[in-house]
Amino acid sequence: MASKLREIEEEHDTKATVRDIIAAYGQDSPPNREETTYQWNNFVRDFRQDPISKQYTAPLKVASLLWQQVRDSDQAKKYRSSLIIENEQLLLPYHK
Template sequence: MCRQYHLPTTGTKAELNSYLEQYLSGIPQGKIRAKRVKQTAPSLTADQITLQTPVVDAGLKFNAALRQFLGSYFQVKQFKFTKEMAMIKRQAERDHDCTLTLGQLLEQADHLQKNPEKKRQLAEEQTYQWNQFVRDFFADPQTRQFEQRLQVAANLWQQLKQSPQAKKYRPELLQSFNPEDLVN
């Protein structure tokens, strides 16, 4: 849709949604800009990275060099980046926060992992609700009765989105909505 309306076409689902919301609220398409700009600094090597390295505009990328540095720092063989780390980095890029360091990013990511309620409040995290809903739906043994489970999940999700209830799958949802609406 963003391409169709000549809006920015790069970014996370949350960012793309915000471009569409701006357009629909009356902001001219020429005034809607991508929230994050591509970094132009050359990539840092593992030897150049420290905990004081700025996350934005310093060449810090989530690549093999950073993985090597963090693996050494945390003394793990294979370091894996987390969703929280990526969310914080994208937020810093959107805000052009050149003061955020790698050490602060790691602290904030750890805080988000330990406080899932705070993480759920972030716009980007809300775009993952559908994915989690489907995982939880398929994990429920009660849903095996449906021939087209994904279609039932989508129908249930649509009804849930229009209700004031939390956008989270619970087995009781199967009883709280009209069964015919779920399978059609």
């Protein structure tokens, strides 16, 4: 919805209506670059809030490795603690 509003503003579309913006909210469109950034930011935030993240020397690198696993899969693009267990071997070099 916000991306549709920015699109309207950038194109100076004076014929766009609130209905157009609301319609964009209900569409199943592929995530744009902005949405992907939000997903990454939320993933990192959730990872850093997990006490398990304190066990790693380079938490941002660990989050990045976990994100790659999630991003390239059909899983929800959200952090969950079980990702650490599932990818334990990948993360061993960063364990304190």
